[in-house]
Amino acid sequence: MTNVALFPTCIVDAVTPAVGFATARVLTRRGCEVSVAERTTCCGQPAWNAGQAAAAATVARTTLRGFEEALSHGADAIVVPAGSCTTMVRVFWAELFELVGEHDAARRARLIASKVYELSEFLRTCEPVETQPPVGEQVRYHPSCHMLRELGLRDEPIAALRGCGIDADPGPERCCGFGGLFSVKLPEVSVAMADEVLDDAVADGATEIVTADGSCLMQLATRAEKRGLPLKFRHLAVAIDDAEQR
Amino acid sequence: MTTQPIAITPRLRARTTAALGDERLGRALSNAADTFEQRRAIATAAFVDHDQVRNHARSIRADVLSRLPDLLEEFADRVIAAGGHVCWAPTASDATNYVRDVARRRGAKRVVKGKSMLSEEIALNPALEADGIEVTETDLGEWIIQVANETPSHIIVPAIHRDRGQIRDALNKVAGGDLTDVPEELAAFARAQLRAKFLEADIGITGVNFGVASTGSCVLVTNEGNGRLTSSVPPVHIALMGMERVVADWDQLDVMLALLPRSATGQAVTTYVSAMTGPRKDGERDGPDEFHLVIVDNGRSAVAGSEFAEMLSCIRCGACLNVCPVYRQIGGHAYGWVYSGPMGAVLTPLLAQREYTTANELANASSLCGACWEACPVGIPLQDMLLAQRRRNAADVRPTEEAAWNAWAATWSRTGTYWASLRTGNAVQRLLGDNLARLPGVGRWTDGRALPPAAEVSFRDAWRRGDR
Amino acid sequence: MTSVRETGDRAAFLSTIRRAIAASHGQFTRPVEPLVSPLPLVEYVAEHGTLAEQFTTALTLLGGVVRRVVDGTTLAAVVDDALGFARRDDERVRVVLSDDPDCDRLRSWLAQRDDVEVLDYDNAATVATADLGITGARGAVALTGSVVVDAAFAGGRTVSLLPPVHLVLVDAASIVAAPGDLWRAMRAPMPSNLVQITGPSRSADIELIITLGVHGPRALWVGLLT
Numbered sequence: 026m027t028n029v030a031l032f033p034t035c036i037v038d039a040v041t042p043a044v045g046f047a048t049a050r051v052l053t054r055r056g057c058e059v060s061v062a063e064r065t066t067c068c069g070q071p072a073w074n075a076g077q078a079a080a081a082a083t084v085a086r087t088t089l090r091g092f093e094e095a096l097s098h099g100a101d102a103i104v105v106p107a108g109s110c111t112t113m114v115r116v117f118w119a120e121l122f123e124l125v126g127e128h129d130a131a132r133r134a135r136l137i138a139s140k141v142y143e144l145s146e147f148l149r150t151c152e153p154v155e156t157q158p159p160v161g162e163q164v165r166y167h168p169s170c171h172m173l174r175e176l177g178l179r180d181e182p183i184a185a186l187r188g189c190g191i192d193a194d195p196g197p198e199r200c201c202g203f204g205g206l207f208s209v210k211l212p213e214v215s216v217a218m219a220d221e222v223l224d225d226a227v228a229d230g231a232t233e234i235v236t237a238d239g240s241c242l243m244q245l246a247t248r249a250e251k252r253g254l255p256l257k258f259r260h261l262a263v264a265i266d267d268a269e270q271r
Numbered sequence: 272m273t274t275q276p277i278a279i280t281p282r283l284r285a286r287t288t289a290a291l292g293d294e295r296l297g298r299a300l301s302n303a304a305d306t307f308e309q310r311r312a313i314a315t316a317a318f319v320d321h322d323q324v325r326n327h328a329r330s331i332r333a334d335v336l337s338r339l340p341d342l343l344e345e346f347a348d349r350v351i352a353a354g355g356h357v358c359w360a361p362t363a364s365d366a367t368n369y370v371r372d373v374a375r376r377r378g379a380k381r382v383v384k385g386k387s388m389l390s391e392e393i394a395l396n397p398a399l400e401a402d403g404i405e406v407t408e409t410d411l412g413e414w415i416i417q418v419a420n421e422t423p424s425h426i427i428v429p430a431i432h433r434d435r436g437q438i439r440d441a442l443n444k445v446a447g448g449d450l451t452d453v454p455e456e457l458a459a460f461a462r463a464q465l466r467a468k469f470l471e472a473d474i475g476i477t478g479v480n481f482g483v484a485s486t487g488s489c490v491l492v493t494n495e496g497n498g499r500l501t502s503s504v505p506p507v508h509i510a511l512m513g514m515e516r517v518v519a520d521w522d523q524l525d526v527m528l529a530l531l532p533r534s535a536t537g538q539a540v541t542t543y544v545s546a547m548t549g550p551r552k553d554g555e556r557d558g559p560d561e562f563h564l565v566i567v568d569n570g571r572s573a574v575a576g577s578e579f580a581e582m583l584s585c586i587r588c589g590a591c592l593n594v595c596p597v598y599r600q601i602g603g604h605a606y607g608w609v610y611s612g613p614m615g616a617v618l619t620p621l622l623a624q625r626e627y628t629t630a631n632e633l634a635n636a637s638s639l640c641g642a643c644w645e646a647c648p649v650g651i652p653l654q655d656m657l658l659a660q661r662r663r664n665a666a667d668v669r670p671t672e673e674a675a676w677n678a679w680a681a682t683w684s685r686t687g688t689y690w691a692s693l694r695t696g697n698a699v700q701r702l703l704g705d706n707l708a709r710l711p712g713v714g715r716w717t718d719g720r721a722l723p724p725a726a727e728v729s730f731r732d733a734w735r736r737g738d739r
Numbered sequence: 740m741t742s743v744r745e746t747g748d749r750a751a752f753l754s755t756i757r758r759a760i761a762a763s764h765g766q767f768t769r770p771v772e773p774l775v776s777p778l779p780l781v782e783y784v785a786e787h788g789t790l791a792e793q794f795t796t797a798l799t800l801l802g803g804v805v806r807r808v809v810d811g812t813t814l815a816a817v818v819d820d821a822l823g824f825a826r827r828d829d830e831r832v833r834v835v836l837s838d839d840p841d842c843d844r845l846r847s848w849l850a851q852r853d854d855v856e857v858l859d860y861d862n863a864a865t866v867a868t869a870d871l872g873i874t875g876a877r878g879a880v881a882l883t884g885s886v887v888v889d890a891a892f893a894g895g896r897t898v899s900l901l902p903p904v905h906l907v908l909v910d911a912a913s914i915v916a917a918p919g920d921l922w923r924a925m926r927a928p929m930p931s932n933l934v935q936i937t938g939p940s941r942s943a944d945i946e947l948i949i950t951l952g953v954h955g956p957r958a959l960w961v962g963l964l965t
Contacts, residue, residue: 317784330774331774333774337760347745356745356746357744428944434946470864470867500900522923525781529918540937544935545934546934548930552931556863558890575759575763650769652769
C-alpha cells in the first residue's frame with residue numbers, strides 16, 4: 026500500500042477543486058492511501074517567474090516544510106497534478122534557495138525532490154488498473170512546456186489516457202502563451218499564442234483538449250470561451266477519472 | 272492603496288501589437304520558422320549522438336571564454352605574422368574610427384559589405400556615410416533592406432518580412448520601375464547590380480563567424496558567395512570580429528561548423544566555408560593586398576564578468592528565433608535593436624544600454640517555455656537568463672509592485688491566511704491576492720479571455736469536510 | 740609585443756577581460772561538462788557506398804554535376820559539355836584556368852580550339868569576364884559533396900568564384916569521409932585563402948525560395964579523376 030500525499034496546487038485550491046478530487050480518486054483506485062499535504066500552500070512559482078526571488082522563497086519555504094511533514098508522517102510520495110509546479114519544486118527550488126542564501130533549505134529541497142511526482146509520471150509507477158477498451162473518445166493532448174522541457178515527460182500523459190481507453194493525440198509542442206504574468210504584460214501576444222494552439226486543434230478536427238497543467242488549461246479554455254470555439258477542456262486527472270467511473 | 276500599472280512595457284507592447292496586426296508578416300514568420308525548424312530536426316538527425324555534439328560545443332565555448340585573453344593574443348600574433356593588421360577596439364567608436372582611418376588612408380570612396388550584425392551593432396554604415404563613402408550591403412536580404420531603408424527582421428533571412436512583390440517594389444527604386452516579381456529575375460538583377468559594386472569597391476568589410484587561434488584564420492560561412500567576393504575582390508579586406516568569436520583550433524572549429532549550418536537553416540554545410548589567413552601572398556593574382564582584423568569588445572567584457580557570461584557562447588545561428596513562440600508572433604523589429612528572439616532579449620539589455628535605455632523590458636517578451644534552450648546548439652540556458660534579468664529588473668521595479676508581491680508572500684506562506692484567501696473574491700483575487708489583483712494591468716486578462724470561475728468551496732475546505 | 744601592423748592597446752584590452760573573468764561567478768546555472776581533449780571526431784550516421792559514390796550523391800542532390808574522368812577522352816568530354824553549358828552567346832566561350840596542376844593538361848588543348856578564348860589569369864577584373872572558370876581541388880568531402888580550393892595552389896581565389904560556371908577537377912583519391920577529416924588536418928602555415936565549396940551559390944532571401952548564382956557561380960561541375 027503506497028501512502029501518497031497530494032499537493033493540490035494553488036490553481037486547484039482556488040479555481041478547479043474538481044481536479045484535486047479526481048486526482049485523489051484516480052490514485053485511490055490504484056491502491057494508494059491518499060492524504061493531502063496539509064501544511065502546504067503554493068510552490069512560489071508566480072513570484073519566481075516575476076523575478077521576485079525573496080517573495081518566492083518565503084512561500085516555497087512553507088511548502089517545503091509541509092512536504093517534509095507529510096513525508097515524515099508516512100507518505101511515500103508527493104503527487105502533484107501539474108507539470109509546472111512539479112518543475113518548480115524539483116528543478117528550481119534548490120536554485121531559488123541558493124540565490125536567497127538559504128543553503129540548508131536548498132539541501133532539504135534536493136533531498137525531497139526524488140519523492141515529488143507529477144501525476145502521470147506517478148501513474149506509470151503504479152500497477153495499472155485493468156486497461157479499458159477504447160471508450161470511443163478522442164482528445165487532443167496539449168503538452169505543457171515544463172512537462173516537456175524541464176521534466177522530460179512526453180509519453181506519460183498519453184500513456185495514462187490510452188490506458189483508460191481515451192485515444193490521445195499529441196498536439197505540436199508549442200507554448201499556450203500563459204507564462205504567468207506574461208499573460209497580462211503582453212496580453213495580445215499571449216492571446217495570439219493561445220489562438221495558434223486552438224486553431225491548430227480545431228483544424229485537426231479536435232473537439233476536446235486535455236492537458237496536465239491547470240495554468241495551460243485556464244489560458245486555453247478561457248480564450249476558447251471568449252471566441253465561442255466548439256472545444257471542451259478537461260484536466261488529465263478529470264479525463265482519467267471520468268473514464269474510470271464509466 | 273495607490274495603484275500603479277504593473278511596471279512593463281508600453282514601448283515593447285506597442286511594437287508587439289503593431290506586429291500582430293500585420294497578418295502577412297505573421298504568415299511569413301511562421302513559415303520561415305517552421306521551415307527552418309523542420310530542417311534543423313532533419314539535419315541534426317545525421318549525428319549519431321546530437322546531444323553529445325551539443326555538449327562538446329557547450330564545453331568548447333566555455334573553455335574558450337575561460338581563456339579568452341590568451342587565445343586572442345595567439346590569434347592576433349598569427350594574423351600579424353601572416354601579414355595582416357590587427358586593431359584592438361574596446362568601444363564601438365574605436366572600431367568605426369579605425370575603419371574610417373583605413374578608408375581615409377586609402378582614399379576609399381566605395382565600400383562593399385558582407386553580412387555583419389556586429390557592424391550594425393557599432394553603427395558602422397552611418398559613420399562611413401558621414402565621411403562621404405558609399406556603402407553597399409551585398410547579402411541579398413541585407414541589400415534589399417538597405418534599399419528599403421529598414422532593419423533586419425530575422426538573423427538568417429533579414430528581408431523575410433517582405434514578399435516578392437514588396438521586394439520588387441523596393442528594388443524598383445534602383446531599377447527605375449521595370450522589374451517583375453519573379454524571384455529568379457529579382458536575383459539576377461541583384462547579381463548584376465552588386466557585381467559592379469564588388470569590382471569597383473575600394474574596401475570589402477565582412478564579419479567573422481569564427482577566428483581560429485592556432486593558425487590565425489578568419490572563417491566565414493555563406494551561401495551566396497558575397498562573403499567570398501567581399502573578402503577577395505577589393506584591394507582591402509577588413510574583418511570585424513566580436514572578441515568572443517574565437518576557437519582554439521581546428522578540432523574545435525569542426526564541432527562548431529558541424530552545428531552552425533544545421534541549426535541555422537538545416538543545411539549540412541553552407542555553400543561556402545572560407546578560411547582567410549592574412550592578405551594575398553606574393554605571386555597570387557587576386558585577393559586583398561591589405562587585411563585588417565578588428566577585434567571588438569563593446570560591452571562584451573562586462574558580460575564576461577557577469578552571471579550572463581554564457582551568453583557570449585552564442586554563435587548567431589538563429590535556432591532560438593525559429594522555435595520561439597513569441598518571436599513567431601512579433602518578428603525581429605519588435606525587439607527594437609540588432610538582435611532579436613530569445614538571444615536578442617538577453618543580449619540587448621547587456622550591450623545596448625545607450626541606444627535602447629529601456630531594453631530591460633525585453634525580459635518580458637517571453638513565456639519562459641524553454642524551447643530556446645532546447646534548440647540552442649551550444650546549450651545556453653536562455654530562459655534561465657531571461658529569468659535572471661527579471662530578477663535584476665525586480666530590484667528596480669516600482670516599490671508598489673514589490674510590496675504587492677511581499678504582501679502576497681506573507682499571506683501565502685501561512686496556511687491559515689492561505690486558506691482564507693481561497694474563499695473570497697474572484698479567481699484572480701484568490702490567486703494573486705488583493706494587492707496584485709488591484710494593479711490595473713491585470714484587468715487585461717478579460718480583454719481576450721473569459722474570467723476563470725472561482726470555486727464555490729475551495730479544495731482545502733471541501734477535503735476537510737470530507738468530500739471525496 | 741606590438742607591431743607596426745597593430746593598433747590599439749593590446750595589454751589594456753586583454754587585462755579588461757582578465758579582470759572581468761577573475762571577478763565573475765565562474766559558475767553556470769546548469770553545469771558544463773568538462774572539455775574532452777583532443778575532441779573526438781564528430782560522428783555521423785553511416786551512409787552507403789564508396790566515398791566517391793557518396794560524394795556524387797550528395798553533390799548531385801544540391802544541383803552539382805559530377806562526371807567520372809578515367810582518361811583523356813572522358814576528360815575532354817566533360818570539358819566539352821561544360822563549355823557548351825557555359826556558352827552565353829555565339830561568340831567564343833571565354834575560359835580562365837587557375838594555376839592548379841590538374842589544369843595544366845587542358846591549357847594547350849583549349850588554346851587550340853577555335854570556339855574557346857583562354858583568358859590570362861592576371862586579375863579579378865579579367866576573370867569576371869569569363870564564362871567558365873576551371874580549377875583543381877586540394878581535397879573533397881563525401882558526406883557533404885564538397886570540394887576544397889586552395890589559393891596557394893590555384894594562384895588566387897576568383898577563378899572558382901567570379902565566372903558563372905565553375906568546373907573543378909578533383910582527384911577521387913583525395914575524397915575524405917566527413918568535414919572533420921579535412922578541418923582537423925589543417926596546419927600552419929595556412930594559405931591566404933582556402934574555401935570549401937558545396938554546390939552552386941544559393942540564396943533563400945526571397946520568400947525562402949532557392950535562387951542560384953546570386954553572387955558565386957550558378958553551376959558547379961566536377962570532373963572526378965578516377
